[in-house]
Amino acid sequence: MNKPIAVALAGVLVLVGCAATPPEPSRQASSVAPSRTPSRTPSASVHPTASPSTTPPQQRCLSTAANLSRKAQVGQLIMVGVNGPLTAAERKLIAAQQLGSVVLLGDQPGSVKSLAATTAQLSGLVAEVPVVTAADQEGGLVQRLNGPGFTTIPNANRQAQLSDVALRTAAQKWGSQLAAAGVRWNLAPVADVVPKAKLKTNQPIGALHRGYGSDPAVVTEKTQAVIDGLKAAGVVASVKHFPGLGEVVGNTDFASGIVDSVTTADSPSLAPFQAAAQAGVASVMISSARYSKIDPNNQAVFSATVIGLVRGWGYQGVVISDDLGAAASVRKIPAGQRAVRFVAAGGDVVIDADPSLVPAMTAALLAKAAKDPAFATRVTESAARVLALKQDLGVFRCG
Template sequence: MTSRSTARVRARFAAAVPIALAGALAAGCGGGETPDDTASTSAGSGTSTGTTTPSATSPSPSATASATASPSPSGEATDVSACARQTADALTEEQALGQLLMVAFDTAAPRTALDDLIADQHVGNVIYLGGWEGAARVKETSTHLQAQATKSATAGIPLLLAADQEGGEVRQLRGEGFSKVPSAKVQAQMSSNELTAAAKGWAGELKAVGINVNLAPVTDTVPAEIGRANEPIGKFARQYGSTPATVEKASTAFLKGMIEGGVMGTVKHFPGLGRVENNTDFNTTGITDSVATTNDPFLAPFTAGVKAGAGLVMVSSARYPGLDPTETQAMFSKPIITDLLRGRLGFDGVVITDDINAKAVRSIPAARRATTYIEAGGDILLTGDPESVPAMTKALADKARADEGFATLVDASVLRVIALKERMGLVTCG
């Protein structure tokens, strides 16, 4: 592939995502305190190449970052910093596409399991799955992973390292060094101040082991009359409550604590899994919410999470005929991602899939999953199957070469990811 710095790609990128900042671009743009190609990959004190861990998990905007504006009707970012723009422009196409991937690291895999994917496929983000025991092991693994984010692999831009640390039964990080975070239903019994303080403490535990993104809080509302019959959420008490008001109050308190503790939060599973019967991870049927509309009160917790500063919104793989009459699954639906989430709700941040290798979508070839998701307005493809990565990156690259409109969407997605990493302190300029 050719360099993204070619005049044609630069012109297309500029047309897709104009910058509202005046003045010259900042010089010396790149990842914050990242390793170079000769970095040691040995585990150490939780930092890359012996440096202090960058303030990567601090979600406060950096001095060079501008506030984001409302998205355009096409879902493209319309106002980002010069630093984010310059960093994105400097990536090769391979490195740019790698920023759109988050790959699962299973607890049973050897520490070097993802090294080749990061080096060769330029994977820019990782999620811990499978239940990891003990802070020391997670910290050593995070150190090793960040050491792979070299100049040749990711342009020196650190990885988003994520975990599902909701509480209750959904805690990927357990054992010594990690609190027994209660379920969302129990968290909701705390006052907002108490929950924010508790979440800030839990975030500190994540930050200490190199985790900079929590794929939480759950902002799905499960009606009382459905309760545990809702397999993905209610069965495991993952919901904060049975009314949108209860969910909104508790989820935003949790989110606020995560952000104050230096870990970026994620609201999920847009536009809501509280009314479906079956779990999309394991089923292809019983995954339709026939009630949701654009005026659905169950959207309120998501809107509140966006306003409270969530850097990511995870989109489900369920079907919502009241939102998309074609019954296209949410992660592949432009009416749901671009029109509703980005347009109506005004979210200009990073949209991430629920597992794009879930049974609900597995019958669709991995290549088509990847391109259809980007066409719908999404950004990061989260996959529990590392072997699917080459097919997805090739499909994105091939379609971007052949379709200038698609290339524009890819460029916009990459810029949103880089802007998020800048907000978190992973990308700095100057």
């Protein structure tokens, strides 16, 4: 893709998970301490024992979700992309579809103060459950919010040169700016491990300096430092893009048929994701590439096997998709089926960078739930996880 075309598309296509060409742009599952040297294979997570006199938070949120209308439940499963100032049409869509979250796309030039007014407006668009605003605020080429009040964040390569303590402190500062702007969910950090030999040819991560290195142990430390810093500022994180985009060449935003033929279910490169999951990161983003040595028949976002790896670590937080709206990797699949297949595979929140596809996605989810009781249960379970994340943020209370 030539540069003029790429720049033109940056405002309308998702660059949520995988930045393609510049400019690109918790729910805490348990109280387990971060695993700084995780095992290379999945292991069971430890869960705190609930007091017999209280209802565990997850159970309360499940009950609360079950009491929502089916449409409200489905709405919690959609994160719609918004480019630039919020329009009347976007406000109407969010309210009518009772959507649970919004992700700010494109370059958002507004100040912290002006953005806070926008996010406050967004929050109140759905009466039953507040809307949460998210952003891709990684740093480097992927920093959506860069107006007055927002620090220019270095790319991950440069962040990795900081000590863990310094990086955590810096992330807390960046997170405090997000929180002041009402952006409480950061779709970062990138936990993908790019081999040294592929740093220049790996288009989504290595070539754009979005990764923390080629050593899984180092990437684990740096991603956890960012997660911890954001959490200290009142912002939840999302590690991405499981099971990793470090071994691929092409970018799923702009190309279809991207296949990783190297990564396995016990590859060392999964260590940063496992550590984050077992430490209770709010969300884990799933890649839309295909992993032939894990599930050769399905893209990761549609693979119960891939998502099952995360759940196999005892993870009870939100599993979120990479873009299923405008990304080239899913373009041949009907929009409604993208949402249904992701949720059926065990996913919780669908990112849709194309607002025009939201009605098709919600309609398909509602139709599937109406005729399939097992799927309806899945929808309720996913809605409960989103409510739990919002409860952790202090914007909603279950039970």
